[in-house]
Amino acid sequence: MLSRAMLVLTLASVLALAASAQDTGKRDQEALQGTWKVTKMVVNGKAAPDNLVQKITLTVEGDLLTVYLDKSKLEEVQYTLDADTKPRRMDWTVLSGPDKGQKRLAIYDLQGDQLKLHRLAGSQAAEKRPDNFDGDVMILERVKK
Numbered sequence: 001m002l003s004r005a006m007l008v009l010t011l012a013s014v015l016a017l018a019a020s021a022q023d024t025g026k027r028d029q030e031a032l033q034g035t036w037k038v039t040k041m042v043v044n045g046k047a048a049p050d051n052l053v054q055k056i057t058l059t060v061e062g063d064l065l066t067v068y069l070d071k072s073k074l075e076e077v078q079y080t081l082d083a084d085t086k087p088r089r090m091d092w093t094v095l096s097g098p099d100k101g102q103k104r105l106a107i108y109d110l111q112g113d114q115l116k117l118h119r120l121a122g123s124q125a126a127e128k129r130p131d132n133f134d135g136d137v138m139i140l141e142r143v144k145k
Contacts (some may be wrong), residue, residue: 012043024083028110032060036115036140043136105129
C-alpha cells in the first residue's frame with residue numbers, strides 16, 4: 001500500500017515538473033516577442049566591431065525569428081524552445097537564404113529585457129549544441145516601443 005502511494009506521489013511530482021517546464025517555455029516565448037537590438041557580439045573569440053553590432057536587430061513574431069542588418073533581412077528562422085534544460089535550448093530551422101532547411105542548435109538565457117544567444121558557427125551549429133555561454137555569444141536588449 002505504501003509503495004503504491006509513493007508511486008502516485010512520484011508520478012504527480014513528475015507531471016507537475018513537466019507542466020512547470022512547459023509553462024516556462026510558453027512564458028519565454030511570450031517574453032521573446034518584439035524587436036531586439038544587439039549590444040555585444042563575440043565571434044571567433046573576438047568582439048565584433050561596434051559599427052557592425054549597432055546595425056543588427058532581431059524581430060520575434062510567434063515562432064518566427066528574423067535577423068536584420070540595417071533594414072535588410074539576413075535570415076528568417078522558425079524556432080522551438082526547451083525551457084526544461086540548463087541552459088535553456090532553442091532549436092532553429094532556417095526558412096530563407098542559402099541555408100534554407102538547415103537546423104541550428106542554440107542555447108539562450110532570457111532575463112527581463114536582456115537576451116543571450118549562443119550557437120556554434122558553420123556546420124557545427126547543426127550537429128552540436130553549446131553547453132555554456134563561453135566563447136561566441138550574442139547579447140541583445142529589447143527595443144522599447
